[in-house]
Amino acid sequence: MATTEDKVSSQQATNNSKLVEMAWDPITRIVGSLGIYTKIDFENREVVECHSTSSIFRGYSIFMKGKDPRDAHFITSRICGICGDNHATCAVYAQNMAFGVKPPSLAEWIINLGEAAEYMFDHNIFQENLVGVDFCEQMVRETNPSVWAKAQKTSAPHADIHGYKTIADIMTALNPFTGELYREALQVSRYTREMFILMEGRHVHPSTLYPGGVGTVPTIQLFTDYMTRLMKYIDFMKKMVPLHDDLFDFFYEALPGYEAVGQRRILLGCWGSFQDPNACDYDYKHMTDWGRKMFVTPGIVVDGKLITTDLVEINLGMRILLGSSYYGSWENEERFVTHDPLGNPVDKNHPWNQTTIPKPQKRDFNKNYSWVMSPRWYDKSSGDHLALDTGGGAIARLWATALAGLVDMGTVKATGHSVQINFPKTASFGEMQLEWKIPQWSNAIERDRARTYFQAYAAAAALYFLDQAIAEVRAGHTTVWEPFKVPEEAIGCGFHEAVRGVLSHHVVIRDGKIANYHPYPPTPWNANPRDIYGTPGPYEDAVQGTPIFEENGPDSFKGIDIMRAVRSFDPCLPCGVHMYVGNGKTVEVNHSPTYGVGCAPGE
Template sequence: MAETIVVDPITRIEGHLRIEAVLDNGVIRQASSSGTMVRGIEIILRGRDPRDAWAFAQRICGVCTLVHGIASVRSVEDALHYPIPANAQLIRNLMIAAQFVHDHVMHFYHLHALDWVDVVSALRADPQKTSELAQSLSSYPQSSPGYFKDVQAKLSRFVASGQLGIFANGYWGNPLYKLPPEANLMAVAHYLDALAWQREVVRLHTVFGGKNPHPNFVVGGTPSAISVGPSSQASNSGTALNMNGLAIVQDVIRKMQAFVEQVYLPDTLAIAGYYKDWFKKGEGVGNFLTYGEFPSEGKSIDDLSSLMIPRGIIVDRDLTKVQEVDLRAPEQIQEFVSHSWYDYSTGKNAGLHPFQGQTNLHYTGPKPPYEHLDSEQSYSWLKSPRWKNKVMEVGPLARVLMMYATGNKPARELVGMALSKLDLPTEALFSTMGRTAARTLESKLIVDEMQAWYDQLMANIRAGELETFNEALWEPSSWPAEATGVGFTEAPRGALAHWIVIKNGVIDNYQAVVPSTWNAGPRDTLGQDGPYEAALRGTELADPKQPLEILRTIHSFDPCLACAVHVTDPNGEELLQINVT
């Protein structure tokens, strides 16, 4: 007997996401993913100076605090063929890498780990045994029995007060939770440790970009001019980057490395060991897309051969063949709106390349509020991006698979270590838990490269190479009358690119195709499920009233719906209300 369950909003994500699932005998026959919030950045940017675009585009999201800024400045630099200094690229590498590691750690402990960790169970743990477990996994110093006893007492006060605070509204006690109480207590302690850790690591962005969130950028380089004078003199140079600031960056890198190696990686492998059945669930489409990131030795982002994370396409799980991606080719990347709450002037079923993309405010079909999604018609504020009409998954799993497929030695060794420890085949990565593990493995690979980029930056400074900004093409008088550019990066959640059309010195069109649009978008003209929808199909729910299985798979993608949605009502009318009880 078929029934429909609704999870709205999906919590512990950025933005608002609704999942409707049609069940047959407790198994998801069809799932529909709906982005239920809106944005209008592309429209706001029309007619503006391209050099200012990053400051607006960066506000697409408050979680990925810099990647939209990076994509935006790179789109302008690409349009104007505008090279940046090697130091600027190294600084950008460090800033993007810090965003990755910070974001992945926060997602794991504060957004996703609670799908696997029963917080209330930690009250029954033996702190002595918890200490023994933690010390068997790593050399992390905060692993004494007294430390875990203090954490348990703090948690007990939450429960005794009748308010779990930050741990409220979980499905605690659900039989799907498999960790023993000691492992749960260890994870809760590390949840709290990660809160303190993240306050330290954001200092890297404040050193290079002046603030966090939303650090500063500039087309043509970075705004952090380097001062090599004494600290007292350097402090008079405003926002100049001095040796004190660089020492802070070094300290942050060490703290990031220590937490990933001593806490994040061991915790992920330990938790995954209790949920090995989830390495067989939630695969999805089996196609993977990366744009690439992290040029080596300060080389240009356009030097694709230098990228630590390669650009490419993997189709049908085939890791022996990587296909090429052309971000400018009109027949490759297109966005469809056949099941989205807006129209194209070229027709509801047409696909548009982002250079010709439309953010059309004149949709006339049925809108929210809704009782149930009309999945045969339009049911999301997200578009449906496709590569050559194929559905693509983006994100940490795509990147780890791409590095693995292209022979990246550290990636192959780290993946091999994890799979060996868990006694799993490579195919286990194509799963809900595979995504979660890939996010952790990627953090280790990236944090290990940060020291090399920092060392290269310091070597340049010692050699007298101080340039961080190229003034050559800053003035519009040197620009062509018309230009098009695409700026790409790998955001923590996956492949991100901004396409810009510049005419007579101002923005004529601007389109951002973001990771959660790729992953969370609705079905397309051909009826193909989006990655979220495909990953949920076939999932068996133990208790439809507590759909923990849906949360586990959706959270494994790390949704960010603030980035993914596009439009608003042209009259500013309220379209829906969300009541959280």
């Protein structure tokens, strides 16, 4: 049952009798071993302390060393079974830079179409089948009966578009397995995955994506097959955007003060997405210019203000801090890169220079307690190491793009204060314009709302990419791969947006092999523990201070407000930590009749 899956694993009074320790470990309806440990003041209805932990460690940064650089995208796509193609794409971007190769334009449009389909697929299945359950009838009935009662009496403002008369009808449609929207979303996930496969061959580990281009055979029929599914998806999104607006607006109305759930300071990072082949040559020296031509604008937003859209500045500001994680310092290790190709100094704690030194130990919330390091962005103007978050990806992408005002595809336009999305006529609806407006807060509700709008953004962008790809084919420009040679010495970096946020890959090549490699996906940015300065990670920060609106007491508490706060970030822990087996372990099998097949007694 969706309403009982988040079980409280511990509950005991602390020295302060007003505080109750509660832990959810693992957090469910996500991928990976995320634990949230809290202290809750039930008298004042508030979470007063939170620690975010990860109990798994993997190690791509270790076993990538010595590998052939041409294999980087195939290997790193296995970091995750959900966003593997995002890793492959980002790795290809880094390879293109290191190898000095510019793919043909058609290859870039094909990659953009594949990644757009991935955003549509992944955001859809998370929004309706995973995080949507937090807002379904069963969950709301059990955690907030008064809210359910009000939902039954509240008309849905956009009922004429989506067809659900009341907010309660929407909640019922989100019930797992039985709800109409829940089941429909599963069907949508099928044909959006088909869209991806048409472009990149296999989901989720692409088989036709390479440095220098793609192996996809471009034909008008290929793009037509994609288009038929895309128009079906656009028809779906015309219904879902106003539906989610109705649902999320209702929570603000039904629970005054709900904007504080999952709210934190506006510290958002976006590394940009969808390359423009007319601008991007993958030369680091030109990265500032071609980065700003991306169809999702890179940017860092601090307290609502866009402080940079420069990928070179974003790159140089990256710092990997150990903080409260299970690793040793690399202060005395080799420094791989002292200066970038423009001559700028590169910090010792930059991903190009990081050395991963795992140190397993007992969890101690006063010292070290997680396998996730603490990525930070160094703001030169303030001297602060900022704990940026991605807000689940969508809100950071929309916020940075809106403020920058650089994107104008016709189907999508950034205005400086919003993003306009223009849809053509479809089977069920006429032409429609949607507009995501910059919200007042970075909180649970607005992260979830942005996810729906970015699904629409990705669909509208795909319309533009299709036009460009078809024009290339009709003009006879059907080359999709450019040959290259692997240099003996090189560095490269790739910047992309995984579904749930910022993604970068940094590679150092020596003697024709990988000497250092560090992928940094969104979850390390979101799920990290307190850093060396004592600054909590974004999950911790978003949960600490969150008010409790759930009507259940400590004995039957489900923590729904905490879960909404955490799951609004779309956690995916496999991307946060990586596997390592050290020198290996020998397992002896005893076939004696006394003990049977297995380990010796006591082992």
